[in-house]
Amino acid sequence: SQKIEQNSEALNIQEGKTATLTCNYTNYSPAYLQWYRQDPGRGPVFLLLIRENEKEKRKERLKVTFDTTLKQSLFHITASQPADSATYLCALPTTSGTYKYIFGTGTRLKVLA
């Protein structure tokens, strides 16, 4: 069955550094992948979508890569700020094409001032 894995351990980094979060998936070849940000007690907010034919996508300080051979996506935040502290989720559409998504459990990022 399809599976997504994100590092469940929190990631602490110093302000100004680049944070890198990982999303691995198995038994699956998704046409695209999404990243969301979730703050405590709130709903996820969409950040970026990357398609299988795109190796890299950028939006301001965010960068996402998609390696279909490794079955992995990396999410980078450059020049990180304490305001970037949140949980980041990756999500993929299921193969059934029936409107469903699989979400990872998320990685909690804490940027230290």
Add this chain to the structure above:
Amino acid sequence: DVKVTQSSRYLVKRTGEKVFLECVQDMDHENMFWYRQDPGLGLRLIYFSYDVKMKEKGDIPEGYSVSREKKERFSLILESASTNQTSMYLCASTWELDRGVTDTQYFGPGTRLTVL
């Protein structure tokens, strides 16, 4: 700006009560979803709807039902609440890009339900 609203941010109910959670979106989205989110388990799909009066079970539909009488409104019903339904409930909506293919999911703020 897309807006998805949920009827309550926090709700406390007793075991056996019937609970209604409402979700409204203002962008004419075809698809609407109900998830629950629990620590270590991530978001799990309960039900979704791809059109008015249409619904399909998600991964964990047991103990829940849904209603979609109008395009903008999707309700989740707990027929007889139990303590294991204590959770964060999230509603989401999307456009349909193509048959069975959806776009970015827009989430509501969530309802933290506690069943005593």
